Amino acid sequence: MADYYEILEVTHEATDTEIKKSYRRLAVKYHPDKNPGDKSAEEHFKEISHAYEILGNPEKRQLYDQYGEAAFTNGGMGGGGMDPFDLFREAFGGMGGGIFDSFFGGQSRRSDPNGPVDGSDLRYNLEITFEEAVFGADRTIEFQRMSACEVCSGSGCEPGTSRKRCPRCGGSGQIGMSQGFFTIMHECPNCHGAGVMAEKPCRQCGGSGQRKVKRTVQVHIPPGVDTGTRMRVAGEGEPGLRGGRNGDLFVITHVREHEIFQRDGLSVYCSVPIDFPTAALGGTVDVPTVTGKTSLEIPAGTQTGDVFTIRGKGMPSLRGQGRGDHYVKVFVEVPKKLSDEQRNALKHYSETFQSKGNGGSHPVRENFLEKAKRFFQIGA
Numbered sequence: 001m002a003d004y005y006e007i008l009e010v011t012h013e014a015t016d017t018e019i020k021k022s023y024r025r026l027a028v029k030y031h032p033d034k035n036p037g038d039k040s041a042e043e044h045f046k047e048i049s050h051a052y053e054i055l056g057n058p059e060k061r062q063l064y065d066q067y068g069e070a071a072f073t074n075g076g077m078g079g080g081g082m083d084p085f086d087l088f089r090e091a092f093g094g095m096g097g098g099i100f101d102s103f104f105g106g107q108s109r110r111s112d113p114n115g116p117v118d119g120s121d122l123r124y125n126l127e128i129t130f131e132e133a134v135f136g137a138d139r140t141i142e143f144q145r146m147s148a149c150e151v152c153s154g155s156g157c158e159p160g161t162s163r164k165r166c167p168r169c170g171g172s173g174q175i176g177m178s179q180g181f182f183t184i185m186h187e188c189p190n191c192h193g194a195g196v197m198a199e200k201p202c203r204q205c206g207g208s209g210q211r212k213v214k215r216t217v218q219v220h221i222p223p224g225v226d227t228g229t230r231m232r233v234a235g236e237g238e239p240g241l242r243g244g245r246n247g248d249l250f251v252i253t254h255v256r257e258h259e260i261f262q263r264d265g266l267s268v269y270c271s272v273p274i275d276f277p278t279a280a281l282g283g284t285v286d287v288p289t290v291t292g293k294t295s296l297e298i299p300a301g302t303q304t305g306d307v308f309t310i311r312g313k314g315m316p317s318l319r320g321q322g323r324g325d326h327y328v329k330v331f332v333e334v335p336k337k338l339s340d341e342q343r344n345a346l347k348h349y350s351e352t353f354q355s356k357g358n359g360g361s362h363p364v365r366e367n368f369l370e371k372a373k374r375f376f377q378i379g380a
């Protein structure tokens with residue numbers, strides 16, 4: 001076996017700082033994450049680690065200087081040696097975990113890949129009727145989510161076995177993939193970033209520690225919800241791992257369109273047809289609102305498109321107090337069919353205007369005709 005000083009590319013007179021510096025440089029260069037699939041790099045990484053384990057420790061270095069490698073083989077002290085990855089982490093530990101990332105340009109690593117991980121939140125899209133949005137409702141929803149496996153209690157290990165270092169990523173939880181000049185770090189697909197995996201995967205869940213379960217949850221929809229309203233059901237998301245908290249379930253409502261009502265926030269809109277005599281003479285019409293039927297006074301001379309506001313008859317506020325307003329947009333419906341009597345009455349009605357002149361009865365039309373006349377005079 002080569003000389004440990006040669007492996008670390010330092011002289012026999014090197015200081016502890018120089019040895020550590022050289023180790024760091026070489027360990028990063030030959031780390032398996034940076035050289036995926038390169039067996040010789042991995043071997044060299046192990047050699048560097050072993051050499052540094054000895055030379056990085058003043059007592060061991062002294063023994064090595066006196067007795068050579070023999071001091072550490074059978075019968076000698078410090079036999080089997082440290083795990084090269086633990087050594088690596090230890091050597092960089094004082095500089096903060098982030099150093100690994102900045103060397104390898106990878107995405108940020110979890111501070112502790114074996115620590116608790118909170119479960120993900122889940123989203124459930126719930127379609128509700130317009131009426132349910134107005135009055136509120138209690139709905140039962142059914143969905144699938146993951147739950148801790150009951151055979152292995154979520155550990156993923158066959159009962160009686162434990163977890164071991166992931167052979168694919170060597171325990172780092174990440175795999176480097178070369179993309180041109182850069183090495184991009186990806187989560188190890190073998191251990192999903194944990195760095196460890198079941199020695200013998202649980203037969204029930206295949207080692208994931210989780211299995212799909214059907215959940216039934218009661219959701220209370222408060223009056224006033226709108227499309228996009230989020231309701232949180234605490235703890236009904238994906239389960240946490242290794243003691244992490246469960247995610248939440250978010251129920252997001254989608255309110256179906258209504259036949260006669262439109263809505264914008266707390267305001268409700270409704271188009272109401274009225275007949276010509278009511279528009280001309282004025283009167284009272286029944287109009288529907290989300291709070292029930294209400295009567296609306298139509299003043300004489302009401303036009304198509306006129307909007308009337310009925311205060312406090314719109315959507316209830318989600319915050320509990322108050323309601324929006326209800327807007328009635330009227331349009332005048334011209335009769336499609338007429339009896340002889342009605343036709344005659346209308347002819348007679350029309351003649352009353354011709355005999356007396358317009359005299360301000362139709363101001364919009366009179367104004368329009370005046371402008372049209374001016375246009376034709378200029379053009380002539």
Ligand SMILES: [Zn+2]
Nearest residue numbers: 149152202205
């Ligand atoms: Zn299991």
Ligand SMILES: [Zn+2]
Nearest residue numbers: 166169188191
């Ligand atoms: Zn792995």
